[in-house]
Amino acid sequence: DQQVKQNSPSLSVQEGRISILNCDYTNSMFDYFLWYKKYPAEGPTFLISISSIKDKNEDGRFTVFLNKSAKHLSLHIVPSQPGDSAVYFCAASELKLIFGQGTTLQVKP
Amino acid sequence: KAGVTQTPRYLIKTRGQQVTLSCSPISGHRSVSWYQQTPGQGLQFLFEYFSETQRNKGNFPGRFSGRQFSNSRSEMNVSTLELGDSALYLCASSLAAGGPDTQYFGPGTRLTVL
Numbered sequence: 001d002q003q004v005k006q007n008s009p010s011l012s013v014q015e016g017r018i019s020i021l022n023c024d025y026t027n028s029m030f031d032y033f034l035w036y037k038k039y040p041a042e043g044p045t046f047l048i049s050i051s052s053i054k055d056k057n058e059d060g061r062f063t064v065f066l067n068k069s070a071k072h073l074s075l076h077i078v079p080s081q082p083g084d085s086a087v088y089f090c091a092a093s094e095l096k097l098i099f100g101q102g103t104t105l106q107v108k109p
Numbered sequence: 110k111a112g113v114t115q116t117p118r119y120l121i122k123t124r125g126q127q128v129t130l131s132c133s134p135i136s137g138h139r140s141v142s143w144y145q146q147t148p149g150q151g152l153q154f155l156f157e158y159f160s161e162t163q164r165n166k167g168n169f170p171g172r173f174s175g176r177q178f179s180n181s182r183s184e185m186n187v188s189t190l191e192l193g194d195s196a197l198y199l200c201a202s203s204l205a206a207g208g209p210d211t212q213y214f215g216p217g218t219r220l221t222v223l
Contacts, residue, residue, distance in 0.1 A: 004151075006151075009149075034211070036214075041216065042216055042217075043113070043199050043201075043214030043215050043216050043217055044152070044199070044214045045214070046211050046212070046213070049211070089151060089152065091152075095165055096142070096154050096157060096165045096167075097142070097152075097154065097212060098154065099144075099151045099152035099153075099154075100151050101149060101150060101151040102151050
């Protein structure tokens, strides 16, 4: 049973535009959510996180939104850059991290 | 500060063999978690160790085991390898165990089972 789902396996956007990556979860006990970025042949690197008591967190070009009633979070990247092309994983925390399947983002120049 | 290191980076084994993977966490980190990544499945949690004790375990068969040493280095072992065990195995370290503490990942060990 997949408790954290990323329903879009891939996303393609133009450089300078907004990238929106989505993540849904089923367990209302999750208290913390994180986004990781992964380049080929490297391990995931932490990008941004949000506590369940907040609905938005910003860090430069990256903003994460949390909608607890819909059990949905999203990552916005504005403006998107070619170097952002990678696989993005969302993760939820409940004693351990549970990851989604990942979304491959391609930013075209 | 050096990051998380994993050895070996690549490994090829045949069915029925066993394999041991190693992970050295960031200095000062006492928690080490292991994950299996396969295409379309994301990162599946294997187990977490903190202060040499297994704190949490995922839904993997008993062929997958691990341990942690007093210096926080960790090893995971897979016995009686199956073709489906081919995957990228990632370890991550953090200061504390369980919960939202940010985990820092190593580059992974790519295991291929023939």
